[in-house]
Amino acid sequence: MQTSNFAxxxxxxxxxxxxxYPPRGWTGRRYKALAPTRQMLKMTNGEYRAAYQEILDRxxxxxxxxxxxxxxxLLCWEKPGEFCHRRLVAEWLERELGVxxxxxxxxxxxxxxxx
Numbered sequence: 001m002q003t004s005n006f007a008x009x010x011x012x013x014x015x016x017x018x019x020x021y022p023p024r025g026w027t028g029r030r031y032k033a034l035a036p037t038r039q040m041l042k043m044t045n046g047e048y049r050a051a052y053q054e055i056l057d058r059x060x061x062x063x064x065x066x067x068x069x070x071x072x073x074l075l076c077w078e079k080p081g082e083f084c085h086r087r088l089v090a091e092w093l094e095r096e097l098g099v100x101x102x103x104x105x106x107x108x109x110x111x112x113x114x115x
Contacts, residue, residue, distance in 0.1 A: 001065070001093070003074045003086040004104035012073055018086060019076045031068060033059060036085050045083045052088050061096035073104055 002009075006023050009015050017026060018034035020041070033055075040051050068074070078084035080103050090101035 001068065001070055001072050001074065001090075001099065001101045002104040003076075003090050003101060005077055005079060005084075005086075006075050008080075008106060009073045009104045010075060014069075014071050014073050015075050016068055016072045017076075018074050018089065022075075029072075031064075031074075033064070034074070034085070034089055048083075048085075049088065052085055056088070056092050061093055065093055065097055065099070070099075074101075 004015075006015075006017075006019075010023065010026075010028070013028075016029040016031050018031050020035040020038065022028075022030060036048070036052060036055070040048050043051060074086050074089060076084050076086045078086075087103075090103075093099055093101050
């Protein structure tokens with residue numbers, strides 16, 4: 001499992017939106033249980049973190065991981081390195097299940113290969 005944003009990995013068939021509002025026309029998978037609430041979008045990072053933890057506390061991490069699949073790429077809107085809930089999910093799964101959930105790294109493109 002990995003995390004990313006719509007711009008970097010939104011076209012990957014393993015992508016799963018965990019955003020409250022996925023991009024217009026999104027036809028990929030969604031996992032609404034991990035989406036923040038509308039009210040959370042106006043909170044400070046600290047308030048958001050506390051409110052999001054309440055969402056995670058209601059979920060079973062094993063069930064979430066199983067339903068998403070170990071090859072899922074969890075997507076939200078923020079750029080890598082910015083505060084975002086996808087990384088809160090990653091930290092939660094890492095802590096609760098002992099799995100590694102890194103940020104998605106785009107595959108390298110090698111000029112001249114696979115022409």
